[in-house]
Amino acid sequence: MYAIAAFAVGVGMVAAAHRAAAEDAVAGRQKALQCQACHGLDGLAKIPGAPHIGGQVKEYLVKSMRDYKSGMRKDEMMAVVMRQLSEQDIEDLAAYYAGIGPQAKGER
């Protein structure tokens, strides 16, 4: 919990520096609580068949969520979850998950 709290404070500082875009990531982290059973708060898949999404390309994450929401892409679990999410939620979640993980940090 302390690590998570410290991370949240860190993100908050980034948000203060970068205004709206990073504030979305802070909101996204809170919204990601409903994603964590499958994708983790760290963006690493927790169940078979789910993809890792930490550090994924933000535009790709947004498109994926929109396609699940519209029914263009089909997955039972994602259809249920996306039914509850707004366009703002999608943007916030994409900002959060795109900004974490090794690919986001350039650790390759």
Next chain:
Amino acid sequence: MYAIAAFAVGVGMVAAAHRAAAEDAVAGRQKALQCQACHGLDGLAKIPGAPHIGGQVKEYLVKSMRDYKSGMRKDEMMAVVMRQLSEQDIEDLAAYYAGIGPQAKGER
């Protein structure tokens, strides 16, 4: 090129140790030459909107490619590429891309 050659030798040694599964990754690396313009040989996206796929969950990569091939998932570029690929190609490519990158190496 030396780094790539050394990597290929390394994968070859793994293949010798692990038999069929790792041999698929070696074949997959060769087949990945047709993927690199968008996804890179390192699995990092090279064009806007394409996802990073290095270190992605293998089963997810297989499902994604099958869905693009069947038309269940729609993307013009992927539709063209998948038309040429067999089930064996899909397995080999998934083995290659799942086995590279920080998530595959546990660098988190």
